[in-house]
Amino acid sequence: EVQLLESGGGLVQPGGSLRLSCATSGFTFTTYAMTWVRQAPGKGLEWVSVISAGGGTTYYADSVKGRFTISRDNSKNTLYLQMNSLRVEDTAVYYCAKDRERLVGASEYWGQGTLVTVPS
Amino acid sequence: EIVLTQSPGTLSLSPGEGDTLSCRASQSVSNNYLAWYQHKSGQAPRLLIYGASSRAPGIPDRFSGSGSGTDFTLTINRLEPEDFAVYYCQQYGSSPRTFGQGTKVEIK
Numbered sequence: 001e002v003q004l005l006e007s008g009g010g011l012v013q014p015g016g017s018l019r020l021s022c023a024t025s026g027f028t029f030t031t032y033a034m035t036w037v038r039q040a041p042g043k044g045l046e047w048v049s050v051i052s053a054g055g056g057t058t059y060y061a062d063s064v065k066g067r068f069t070i071s072r073d074n075s076k077n078t079l080y081l082q083m084n085s086l087r088v089e090d091t092a093v094y095y096c097a098k099d100r101e102r103l104v105g106a107s108e109y110w111g112q113g114t115l116v117t118v119p120s
Numbered sequence: 121e122i123v124l125t126q127s128p129g130t131l132s133l134s135p136g137e138g139d140t141l142s143c144r145a146s147q148s149v150s151n152n153y154l155a156w157y158q159h160k161s162g163q164a165p166r167l168l169i170y171g172a173s174s175r176a177p178g179i180p181d182r183f184s185g186s187g188s189g190t191d192f193t194l195t196i197n198r199l200e201p202e203d204f205a206v207y208y209c210q211q212y213g214s215s216p217r218t219f220g221q222g223t224k225v226e227i228k
Contacts, residue, residue, distance in 0.1 A: 033219075037165070045157070045165065045208050047217040059215035062121070095164065106155035106170035106212055113164065 002026040002109045004096050009114030015084065016086050016118075020095030022079040022111060029077040032055075033099040033108050034071060038080050038092035038116075053102040063089075080103070088120045122147055123209050126220035132228040138182075138197040141223045143209035150213030156185055156194045159222075160205045163226040168207075169194060196225070 008020040022034070036048040049060045049070040058070050069082040079096050093115050097107035123146040124185040131139055145153070149172075167176045169185035172192055182197040197205060204227050209220040 036124060037219075044206075045159065045210075047210070050215075050217065059217075061216045092184045097165075100170060104153060104212060105152075106158075106167055106176075106210070107165075108167045108168070108170070108176060110164035118122045 002098060002100060004019060004109060004111035006094060006096050006111045008024045009094065009116045011117045011119065012086055014087060014118055014120075017038075017082070017084045018086065018093055020081040020083065020096075020114060020116070022068045022081075024077045024079065024096075024098065027098065027109075031074075031099060031102065033053035033097055033105060034070075034072060034079045034084070034102050035097045036079075036094060037097060037107070037110075038090075039113075040089070040092040043092075045110075050099070051079070057103060084115070086118045088118050090116060091118045092116060121189055122214060122218050123148065124209055124211060124218055124220035126207075126209060126223050128223060129221075130224045130226060132226050133199055134228045135199050135201055136204070137199055137228075138195065141194045141196070141207055141209075143187075143192040143194070143212060143220050145192070148189045149192075149211045152188050152192075153211060153213030154185075155210045156183075156191050157210065158205045158209045159208060165208070170195060175192075176183075199225075201227075 093113040098104040098109040152172040159165040
């Protein structure tokens with residue numbers, strides 16, 4: 001059974017940093033791209049970032065480019081999102097997801113999410 | 121960036137009814153890499169359709185996707201109580217990947 005468990009969310013002041021983790025199990029982690037998606041309170045889903053299966057290719061939403069870094073540790077089956085220079089508008093539930101392919105694929109399994117709050 | 125526009129914003133239906141949700145892209149979606157997700161409050165999103173028309177494993181056949189280029193649809197037949205949720209389309213063929221703003225399917 002595929003499982004994804006996010007952790008690391010919490011309350012952080014504007015300008016601060018936070019690192020999210022996504023521990024995975026139930027599939028061959030090294031074979032699939034992984035994605036972060038967020039949902040701000042009362043808003044829709046917003047794609048944040050994707051990393052290829054091997055970790056060599058990454059893409060970011062313009063809203064987080066230069067502030068967030070996606071990475072993965074294939075030896076630990078874990079995905080990360082390093083978030084720096086956090087803003088009030090980064091407040092959201094952050095979901096990690098397993099994609100269907102090595103780079104370009106829909107997100108077929110999702111975690112339950114972790115809440116990041118950046119107060120005004 | 122490809123902008124996805126979903127319509128309608130809200131759909132009011134009764135259990136057993138069906139309808140079609142629309143997703144229009146501001147430019148052609150590469151390889152028709154268009155997905156549909158179902159999302160209920162407090163839960164993880166669920167992949168329904170990928171590649172515009174392929175049903176994800178375990179998804180009932182009352183959900184079907186179609187379309188190509190810039191116009192895509194999700195059809196839900198014979199609504200079950202558990203189908204009332206928000207539905208999002210997403211293009212994943214080019215970066216940045218983008219979601220539509222969602223269509224809420226509510227109980228009439």
